[in-house]
Amino acid sequence: MSPLRTLFPNIDWPEIAQACVDTLLMLGGSLLFTIVLGLPLGVWLFLTARGQLHAKPKLYGVLSLVVNVLRSVPFIILMILLIPVTQAITGVSIGIRGAIVPLVIGAAPFFARLVETALREVDRGVIEASQAMGATTGQIVTRVLLPESRPGLIAATTVTAVALVGYTAMGGIVGAGGLGALAYQYGYNGYKPDYMLVTVALLVVLVQILQSIGDRLVGRYSRR
C-alpha cells in the first residue's frame, strides 16, 4: 500500500484532479467576465462621482445603489435567486457554466468598487495636466487613469480572485462542482475528514499562489 493510501484512505485522486481543473475553470471564467463587466462599471462610477470629470450625482447615486444591493445579498442567496437568469443565459443552471453567471454578478460590483477606489488614488493634478494638454475623457481613462492606477488595479484583481475562490467553493453546495463541492459532499456530508483536509489544503495553496502572483505584479508596476 502506498503511503498516500494509508494517510488518505477515502480519496479518489483522479476525482480531486478533476475538481481542481473545474475550480480553475470556474475561477478563470468568472474572473475574466468580472473584469470585463466590473472595470467599465468602476470607471463609470469614478467618472460620475461628485467633483469628477463627468460628475452626475443622480446617476452615480443609482449606480452606487445597484452595486451596494448586489454586494449586500449573501452569495448563497444570490446564486439561488439567479437560477432563472443563469438558465436564460447559459441554458443550464448548474455545473461550471451555470456557476459563472452568479459568480460574475456577485463579484463584478465588488470589483467595480475596488476599481473606483484605485482610480481615486490617481493624483488629480495629473488628470488636470492631461486636460491642459487637450486630452479627451476617453484618452484620460485609457492613457492616464488606467496606467497610473495599474498597481491598485492589480491588487483589486488579486483580492477579487481570492474572493472568487471562496465563492466557487460555495458554488459547490448547489452543484457547481470543483473542490468546494468535494469538501462539502464527501468531507462534510459524507464525514470523510481526509477529503476535507485535502480539498481545503488545495484551496489554501491556490489562494497563496494567487496572492503571491498579485503581489509580484504590483511590485513590478509600482513606480512611485
Next chain:
Amino acid sequence: MIRFAAASKSYAVDGALVPALHPVDLTIAAGEVFGIIGHSGAGKSTMLRLINLLERPTGGKVFIDGEDVTDAQGADLRRLRSGIGMIFQHFNLLSSRTVADNVAFPLRLQGGTDDAAIAARVDELLDLVGLAAHARKYPAQLSGGQKQRVGIARALASRPSILLCDEATSALDPQTTASVLELLADINRRLGLTIVLITHEMDVVRRVCDRVAVLDAGHVVEQGTVADVFLHPRHATTRRFVAEADHREGRGAEFPGVSGPLFRLSFRGDATYSPLLSSVVRDTGVEYNLLSGRVDRIKDVPYGQLTLAMHGERLDDALAQIRAAGVDIEEVAR
C-alpha cells in the same frame, strides 16, 4: 496675446455664488513674461486657468490672439489647449511613464506625428532642458528640479505659443528655483513664447517677469512693469510683497536715534552704477547716512533702492541734483 475682458469667476458654494475673481481687464502681450502675484486664495490660480479654460469664466470674455475662446468646446478647445503649455507646482508627471514617454505624451495625445518624429522631438526637448541622460528613468527617480524640467519639456512638446506656470518653483529649494527660472527666461528669449506665471514670491517676479499684476482677494489691485511696481508699490498688498522680497519687515523707515529727514532713493538702469551720491556731496556739501539699501537686478535691468538720512544747508539743491540724474526720491520721514 491674451486679453481678459471683464473676465470673472464665481463658484457655487452651498447654493450661494462666491466670487473667486472679480471682473478683470488685462492684456498680456505676445512674447512677454507676465507675473501674477497674490497670496493663496487671492484668485491667481483661477485667473491662470481661465487662459486654457480649465476654469470657465462666469462673466466676461477671454481672448487669445484676438479670438474669443470663452465658449470653446470639443475639438476647438483641444486645439486651443495644444497651443498652450502648462507646468505645475507639483509637476504632475505620469508616474507610470518614463521621462521620454512623459515628454512624448502630448504629441501622442494629439496624434498625427509618427514615432520617429516624436523620438526626435523628445531628444531635442530633453537636450533643451538638460536631461538627455535621464530619458529612460521614471519620475520617482528624479529630484524636484529635474521633475520640473521634465514638466517644462513636456509643456513645450507641441510648440505652444503660451506657457502657463502654476507656482512652478514653489516646491523647489532656492538654488533649484534659480536654475528653473533661468531656464524659463532662456526659453522666453530663444523661443519667443509668452509666459504667464503665478507666484506668491516677489523674488520670482523680479527675476524673470517683464510685467506684473498684483491680485488681492480676487481684485487686480495693481499692474505695470515690474520696475514700476517693485520700486513704487502703491497698494498695501504690493508693499508687503516688496518688503518680503527685500527681507525688510514693517515700513522700513523706523531708525531709532536717527534725526533729520529720511529719503528713499530709487534708481534703475545706468544711474545704478554711477557715483551720484559722492558728486552730490562734493557739489552741495550735504551729509548723509546710509540706513538701508539694496542694489540688484530686475530681470536684466540693474536697480537700487537706498534709504538715507540727509542734512545740510543746501539740502534742496542736493535733492534737485539727484532728481536731475533721473533718480526718484520719496521722503519717508521728517
